[in-house]
Amino acid sequence: MRYHNPIIPGFHPDPSICRVGGDFYLVTSSFEYFPGVPIFHSRDLVHWQQIGHCLTRPSQLPLDGCRASGGIWAPTLRYNDAVFCMTTTNVTGGGHFFVTAADPAGEWSEPIWVEGAGFDASLFFDEGRAYFQWYVYPVGIHQTEIDLATGKHLTASRVLWNGSGGRSPEGPHLYKIGDFYYLLAAEGGTEDGHMVTIARSQTVWGPWESCPGNPILSHRSLDRPIQTTGHGDLVQAADGSWWMVFLGTRPVGYPRYHLLGRETFLAPVIWEDGWPVVGNRGTVDLEMDAALLDAHPWNTTESLRDEFDHPSLGFHWNWLRNPDPTRYSVSARPGWLRLLGAESTLNDPASPTFLGRRQRHLKSRVTTLMDFHPQSENEEAGLVVLGDNHHHYEIGITCQAANRVIFVRRKIGTLQAVVAQQPLPEGQILLRVDADEAWYTFRYAIDNKEWLELARGETRYLSSESGAAIFTGTYFGIYATGNGQPCQTPADFDWFEYEIMEGPE
């Protein structure tokens, strides 16, 4: 049977998976975005639907002032004694913690904090004990036993393993399989040198025997459409088959760069001489043949068009850091989403009025209908392609000398410029971004009349390789701002549509 990789496209890095009966649950990193740690559900490892987020309250997820790609780094999801446990690290807001839930769709508990530097928190349960692992650069993978009720260390922490020789042996996950304890890790850094490695021991504390086949997964120095494969997690299906989820990227252009962030991929795993063999014996493809589980597609796919006529927004929508809920309303104008600009802008490590969804396809199009009539020159609203607060392109409306103007602005690091501007007659306006591998093209139309192209921007300069969105991926979003001053005029959005302009995911 054949399946497509990535199984969860778009910015969904550092996947961690667990199984309960016939159900699989998977979480990914979320960095400066809110809510945090999206959680997905599948019954066949191929079809996934998002069921919520683990971190939905500022008390769980303090992101105030969080730098781009700060916040929530890698999570680990485990199930123990009928309780789901998700541990992760808020690298700019408190460090390691875990939350628990009986229902993976939430609500999840308040955080229980665990002492320790570094990142890549993980949990392992064995014979009634809870073991906590994490990575400290450049020392290595640490472990301690913890009290699940308090998060307190019960033993002195020890360095477990320094990897098989690659730099940054991180992303630890521990398993008891047969007669051995297995320690899975990522080495080489999350760029082109990334790899998955593994070691085993007779005890949970080592000593660790490195797999002779390490790295068990890597695309380093290979010319393949999937790159940077690493940061894996193993899971056994109810039928006894083994699988690994892991992150990877799909770069374009030359020199290569990736836009959609690090995505979640799947590979079958077999065991030989007590060691796992991953995918096509250490590599994976976009199309994979495997003895798949019985297919269980979901009849609800992620919404591609939002009419904003429902009291809550879909799980695919994210804010930047901790949003001010008073600046977003779906009730002020029924059937419209009303945004009220904050003084902060998209350049600030703050929570500007922004609502975005991941770009999950290189060839895609987003369109929105906006009703916005700014009364002062500081007021602005529009459609943005966001890498991070240092890299974004937007088509926006403001007013100059009491006349509306429409513009495209590009921010690339310390460079920022309005690259095109036109006077704009009154009326509701359609805004559109067309994305292909090389360009974002910005267009608009007044009152459903002809589409006018205003400007283009190279996709390359919103990529991690250009210093944007180091650990995240591009978002398409709507925004409003007072540009450092209070905003009185709301921006109303009637609908937002995401169109896939390429073959199947």
Ligand code: 6LW
């Ligand atoms: C993640 C770690 C990593 O915690 O990147 O480079 C961090 N490797 O495993 C963010 O994804």
